[in-house]
Amino acid sequence: MIDVTLENFESEVIAASMEQPVLVDFWAPWCGPCKVIGPILEKLEIDYAGRFKLVKIDSDQEQQLAAAFGIRSIPTVVLLMNGQPVDGFMGALPEGQVRQFLDKHLPPAEDAAPEEATPVEEAPADAASQLEKLQHAVATDPADDNARFDYVKALLLAGRTGDARDAFAPMAPRAAGVRRIEALQRWLEAIEQAGGAGARDFDARIAANKRDFDARFARAQSLMAGQRWTDAMDELLEILMRDKGWSEELARKTYIAILEIIEPPRPKVADGQIPPDDPTVATYRRRLSSVVLS
Secondary structure (H helix, E strand, O other): OEEOOOOOHHHHHHHHHHOOOEEEEEEOOOOHHHHHHHHHHHHHHHHOOOOOEEEEEEOOOOHHHHHHOOOOOOOEEEEEEOOEEEEEEEOOOOHHHHHHHHHHHOOOHHHOOOOOOOEOOOOOOOHHHHHHHHHHHHHHOOOOHHHHHHHHHHHHHOOOHHHHHHHHHHHHHHOOOOHHHHHHHHHHHHHHHHOOOOHHHHHHHHHHOOOOHHHHHHHHHHHHHOOOHHHHHHHHHHHHHHOOOHHHHHHHHHHHHHHHHHOOOOOOEOOOOOOOOOHHHHHHHHHHHHHHOO
């Protein structure tokens, strides 16, 4: 059982629910029925042996989270799967009814830990052999933008910016119309703009003026250049929450570029299997949507 606050809600509830069902218990220290249902839920978490994760939210201390879930009385228990609430109940139900509730939604015990998707082919053993393979693919078919994207990305990840810029040049004219190519262009621009500046170089300006979007964007580019992807997106969200249209939506476009860069290739799997989603990408897509649509 984990105590959840606004600070760790995304990781402990939303992201975690992408991997396994998460049962959220909204409670308060003064609530008598909460003291009845709490031990039942904790016992069931043990009995169900990993089929769900139990977290608790103090509705008095975390009123923003309680309001977001529309909590009107406690105890209220909500089940989340794949980042979304799927069902819930109010009150201190007896153990048998809670088991019925869980069994309605959770996979059977024998299916709770499915085998991982079986890759059709293994990845190269190291980064050097991966680069060699990608370089050969580009040389074999210079017009293959997918292979060139992977090659440029691998070069940038390896810190070979000059080689990456040369490899990117043939596809640069198509950056305006192809999102993946544009993403590489924004990455290269971030490296160039950042120079030797670190993210901390902009902290004083931001502390003095939370709406210094030039400083915030420069900080995000510095983080992006250093491959600190989630930190960069967090900074871009700070801009979007204050001004979605700033600089012709530059923050949103750069945020999307990072998502394109960090999204791993879907693995080839055996027939009938579904490739898993990347939890980080899924979480940050939802964050962007919640800000843009608010």
